[in-house]
Amino acid sequence: MLKEIIRPFQYKKMKHLKIEDSQSKNKQKSKNYFATLKRIWYFLSSNKGLLFLVLFMVFLSSALGLLGPYLVGMAIDDYIVTRKMDGFVTLLVSLGVIYVFYSLTIWFQNYWMIGIAQDTVYTMRMRLFQHLHKLPIPFFDKRQHGELMSRITNDIENVSSTLNSSVIQIFSSLLTLIGTVAVMLWLSPLLTLLTLIIVPLMFFGMKWITKRTGPLFKEQQRNLGELNGFIEETISGQRIIKTFSQEKKVTAEFLEKGERLKAAGFWAQTYSGLIPKLMNVLNNLSFAIIAGIGGILALNNMISIGVIVIFVEYSRQFTRPLNDLANQFNTLLSAVAGAERVFEILDEEEEFKNERSLHELPQVKGEVEFKNVTFSYEEESKTVKNIDFHVYPGETAAFVGPTGAGKTTLINLLSRFYEVDSGGIFIDGYDLSKVKKESLRKYMGFVLQDSFMFQGTVRENIRYGRLAASDDAVVEAAKLANAHSFIVKLPDGYDTVLSQEGSGISQGQKQLLSIARAFLANPSILILDEATSSIDTVTELKIQAALQKLMNGRTSFVIAHRLNTIQNADRIFVLDEGRIIEEGNHDTLLKKKGFYYQLHGKAAASGI
Amino acid sequence: MLKVITYLKPYRIAVVIALILMLTELGVELVQPFFMAKIIDEGIQVNNLSAVMKWGGIMVVFSIISFAAGVINSFYAAHVSQNFGFDVRKALFEKVQSFSFANFNQFPASSLITRMTNDITQIQNTVFMSLRIMLRAPLLIIGGLMMAFVVNVKLALILSAVIPFLFIFLIWVMNKGRVLFKNVQERLDSVNGVMRETLTGIRLIKAFIRRKYEVSRFATANKELKDRTVTALRVMEVAMPVLLFIMNVSIIGVLWFGNMQLNTGEVKVGEVVAIVNYATRITAAFSIFSFIIMAFSRARASSSRIVEVMETPVDLLDRKDADSVFAVKEGKIEFKNVMFQYPETETSAIDDISFTVQPGQTVAILGATGSGKTSLFQLIPRLYDVNSGQVLIDGMDVREMKMESLRKQIGFVPQEALLFSGSVKENIGWGKENVSMEEMMEAAKDAQIYETIKKLPNQFETKLGQKGVNLSGGQKQRLSIARALVRQPKILLLDDSTSALDRRTEAKLLLALKAYTCTTLIITQKISTAMEADQILLLENGKLLAKGTHDSLLETSKLYNEIFSSQSREESRNYA
Secondary structure (H helix, E strand, O other), rough: OHHHHHHOOOOOHHHHHOOOHHHHHHHHHHHHHHHHHHHHHHHHHOOOOHHHHHHHHHHHHHHHHHHHHHOOOOOOHHHHHHOOOOOHHHHHHHHHHHHHHHHHHHHHHHHHHHHHHHHHHHHHHHHHHHHHHOOOOHHHHOOOOOHHHHHHHHHHHHHHHHHHHHHHHHHHHHHHHHHHHHHHHOOHHHHHHHOHHHHHHHHHHHHHHHHHHHHHHHHHHHHHHHHHHHHHHHOOHHHHHHHHHHHHHHHHHHHHHHHHHHHHHHHHHHHHHHHHHHHHHHHHHHHHHHHHHHHHHHHHOOEEEHHHHHHHHHHHHHHHHHHHHHHHHHHHHHHHHHHHHHHHHOOEEEEEEEOHHHHHHOOOOOEEEEEEEEEEEOOOOOEEEEEEEOOOOEEEEEEEOEEEHHHHHHHHOOOOOOOEEEEEEEEEEEEHHHEHHHHHHHHOEEEEEOOOOEEEHHHHHHHHHOOOOOOHHHHHHHHOOOHHHHHOOOOHHHHHHEOOOOOOOOHHHHHHHHHHHHHHOOOOHHHHHHOOOOOOOHHHHHHHHHHHHHHHOOOOOEEOHHHHHHOOOOOOEEEEHHHHHEEEHHHHHHHHHOOHHHHHHHHHHHOO | HHHHHHHHHHHHHHHHHHHHHHHHHHHHHHHHHHHHHHHHHHHHOOOOOOHHHHHHHHHHHHHHHHHHHHHHHHHHHHHHHHHHHHHHHHHHHHHOOOOOOHHHHHHHHHHHHHHHHHHHHHHHHHHHHHHHHHHHHHHHHHHHHHHHHHHHHHHHHHHHHHHHHHHHHHHHHHHHHHHHHHHHHHHHHHHHHHHHHHHOOOHHHHHHHOOHHHHHHHHHHHHHHHEEEEEEEEHHHHHHHHHHHHHHHHHHHHHHHHHHHHHHHOOOOHHHHHHHHHHHHHHHHHOOHHHHHHHHHHHHHHHHHHHHOOOOOOOOOOOOOEEEEOOOOOOOEEEEEEEEEOOOOOOOOOEEEEEEEOOOOOOOOEEEOOOOHHHHHHHHOOOOOOOOEEEEEOOOOHEEEEEEHHHHHHHEEEOOOOOOOEEHHHHHHHHHOOOOOHHHHHHHHOOOHHHHEEEEEEEOEEEHHHHHHHHOOOHHHHHHHHHHHOOOOOOEEEEEOOOOOHHHHHHHHHHHHOOOOOOOEEEOOOHHHHHOOOOEEEOOOOEEEEOOOHHHHHHHHHHHHHHHHHHHHHHHHHHH
C-alpha cells in the first residue's frame, strides 16, 4: 500500500532532456517554436475568409460574454439592493436576448472552426503523403514504416485536436482579457491594479512549466512513433516470431519501449497538469485580495458593494481567459511537438528537386550506356566500381554473378532510385542526370525482386501496370504470364481480394501476377530482376516463350540465377564484387573458360 | 468500456488519493463564494473590518491548501493514466502475439496498429482528465447546487429545475458521439492502411510512376476521415451553446424571483448575490462539459475497439492437457492423411497427404507454384491446424505439444527473407537466448554469409533498415538461414530459401548443412538440390503426386521427368 502511495514520486527524472540553460540555445528553441507555429498558420490561412468570420463571431461572443455579467451586476445593484421593480423586466428581457445571441455566436464559431481545422489537418496529411511519394528511395531505406505511419496519425492527431479548440480559445481569451481589463479600469483603477498583481506571477510560473513540457511532449511523440514502428514490424514479421516462438522476447522489447513512452508521458502530463493548478491558486488569491481590499474600500465608502460584486465577477472573467491561455499554450506545445515531426518529413529533400530545368525524355529507342559508373550505398564500401557497358536498342542484356555482386544495384541506378557517385548513364545518348526521373520511368517496365501486391483485387493488381487497361487487356496479360489458369481457380476469380499480408496466393503466383503487370505496361525498356525465382521450372518454361515475346523489340535487362533464363541474352555481363569482369554472349563466355564458365560449369556439374 | 476500466484496478489506491485530492480542491472552490457572502454580510454591510480580514485570511489559507492538493494530484493522475495505458497496451500486444494467422486475417495490420497506439492514447488521456477535472464538473454542479440550497432553498429550486433535462440531453449526445467517433477511428485505420501500403510498396510505386494514383487513393481515405471527424465534432459542439443557454436562463429566473422574494423579506441581498455566483460557477462547469462528453465519447469508441481485439477468441492455443515435458529429440516427422484448407476458402490446400521422414533425413519438396508446398510447411510448426489427419513429430501429434516446446526445435527459413531493423548481429542471434558470438560466427559461416558480413562497414554491428534493405536478395536469404542455424534446430525447414543464391554458393551451403544433425525439409525448384535428398515429395494441386528418390521418380513420374527435362536442357547444351 505504501509502495503504491509513494510510487508516483519515484519516476526517474528525464535528465537527458536537460532544459536548455544557455541563452543562445534557448533563443534557437523559441525561434524554431515560432517557425513551426508560422507554418501551421500557413496551412490554416488558406481558409482566411472563414477564419475571419470565426474571429468575428468570437468577437461578438466575447462582447456578449462581458455584457451578460455586467447586466447581472446592474440588476443586483439597481434593482435587488434597492428593491426596485420598474424596468426590471425590461432588463431581464434584454439579458435573455443577449444570452440567445451569446449561444448562437458560440455555435457558429465552433461550427466553422471545426471545418477549418479539419480542412487544415486534411491538407497537412495530403501534403505529407504527397511529399513522401516524392522522396528518394534512400530515405525509405533507413526508416521504420510504423514510425512514419505514426506521423500521419498520432502526430497529426495532436495538431488536429489543438486546432479544433485552441484557435477559438486563444482569440476569445485575448479579447475577453482586453475587454475585461478595460471595464475594470473604468470601474476602479485601484482594484484593477490589485488584480493585475498576479499577472507577473502567472508569467513566471508558465515559463517555468512550458520550458519543461515542450521537450517532454516531443520526447513523448518520438517514443510513441518508435513504439508504433515496433508494433508494425512485429505484425509484419509474425510468421518469423511465431515459428521461432519468440513472443516473449518481442513482448519484452515492446515493454521496454512502452516504459520509455510511459516515463516521457508521465512527466509531460505531470508538468502540464500543473498549469491549471497554478492558475487556480492565483485566481483564488486575487479573489481574496479583491474581497479584502474591496471590503476596506467599501467601508470607507470609496466604492459600492455592487462594484465589489461586479469586480469579483470580472476578476474571474479576467483570470479565466488567462487560465485558458495558459492551458492553450500547453496544448499548443503538444501540437507543435506533433507538427515538428510532420515538417521534419516535409523538409526532406525530394528526388524531383531541381528538376524543373530538366527536360522530358522523348520516346526512347532503348540504347543504354553506362560510362565509368561508381556508386556506394554507404560511404566506406564501394558497391559498384567503374562500370562501363553499352546495350543497343532491342537487345537483351543479362547480369550474372554471385549474390551481392551489384546486379540489382545497376538496375537501381538505371531507374534512378539511387544517384551515381560518379560517371554517367545515357539512354539514346541523353544524360540521365539531365532528364526528369518520371519521364524516364515512363518508358521502363519492372518485375522486381519482391513482388508486392496491394490490398485489392487480382484485377486491380495487374492493372497497376497500366491504369487505363481494359478488363480484356488484363485477362490477356494474365494469360501471357500463365497466371490466368490459377486466377480462375481462385474463389472470386479476377475479383478475388488479395490481402496485403498476401495470404491466399503463393509467392510464385505473385511473381506471375507481377509479370502480367509488366506485360500490360508495355515499356520500351524492360527490367526483370529475379522475375521467375519462385516459379517452378516447368511453369517457367511455359512462360519463357511469352517472356521472349515480351523482350522482343525492347531493350531488356535480366537478372537471374537460373542460367537457362539468360542463355539467349545478346550480352551477358558477369559481375563480381561490383565490377564487370567478363562480357559476351553465352557461347563466347563459355569458350573463354573464365568466371562464367566456372559459374556455369560448377552449376552444371552439381546438376548432373 | 467496463472491461477496459478494470485495468485501473491495480492503481485503485492512487486513484482514490487522486480523487480525494481533487475533492479537496473542489471543496475549497465551493466554499469560496460562501466566504464571499460572509465578507459582504458580516463584514462590509455592518462595518466590521476585522471580519473582512478574518474571512479573507481564511480564503488565502484555503487556496494554498488547494494548490498543494492540485500539484500532488497531478502526480497521481499522471501515474495512474500512464500505467493504465501501459497495461492496456501490454495486454493488447500480448493478445495480438497469441493470435493465429486466421485471427490476423480478421483485422488489417494497420487497424491493429492504430488500436495499439492511437486508441489507447485516447483512453489514457480521458483517464487523466477524469482524475483531474472531469469528475470535478459534475461534482462542482452537485456541490454548487447543495451550497445554493444551504444559502436559500427557494432560489436554489429554480436553479435545480433545469438540471435533469440537461443530463438527459448530455447522455443523448454522448451516445451519439460514441458511434460517430467509432466511425472516425475506422477511417483513421484506412488512412493508416494506405500509408502502410505506400511504404511497403514504394519501389513498385516509383517504378510504375503511380504517385498520382496513390495520392488519389489516399485523398479518398483522407477525405472520409475528415468528413467523419467534422460530423462527429459538430454534433459534439452543439452541446455547449445549448447548455450555456439553459443555464443562463435559469440565472434570469434567479434574479426575477430573487427580486420578488426580497420584497417579501424572505431573501437577503447577499443570498441572491451568492446564488447568482453559484449559478455562474455551475454554468462554467457545464462549459467544460462539451469537452468532457467529447473525451468520453471518444474513449468509449476507442475502448470498444480495444475490447473487440481482446475478446477475439484465439483459435490456435495450447491444449489444456498439452504435454509440458515433451521436447523434440529426434526429429521424426510424420503426416497421416492430412487435409488442410485455409479459412474462408473453398478448396483444400493440402489434400490427403501422408509421408514419413526419418530423423536426420533430408527431404526435398517439389511442385508447381501454388501446389501447396508452403502450406504443408506451415503445418509442422503449427502455424495452422490441420482440418483432419495428423501431423506427428517423434510420434506425437503436434496439437498435443506445447507450441513453444515444439517451435523451439524448429529452424524455419521463409520464402521471403524477413529481417528486423537492428544490427546484423541482432538479426542472426534473434532466435536464440544468450547466444554467443562464436555461435553466430559459426552459423554465419555455414550460411555462407560470413565473408559478406566481414565486408560490411561495421561487420556484425552494421545496422539494417526495416526488412534488411541495402542487402541483396541473396544476402538477406543467407542471413535468415544463419538465423535459423544458430538455434541448432532438430528440424530445419527451408522454404525455397536459396532461390536468390548462385549455384556455387548454394552448393557450399548445402554441403555445410550436412554437418547439422537435423531433419531437413527443403522446398526447392531445382532438381540439382532435390537429387541430393534422401527422399523427394512431388506435390500437385495439394496432393502428394509421388514420392521416392531421384532415380525412382525418374522412372515412375511423368511430372518429375518434365521438371527434370526443363532443367537439364541448359546442362545438355552446356556439354554439347
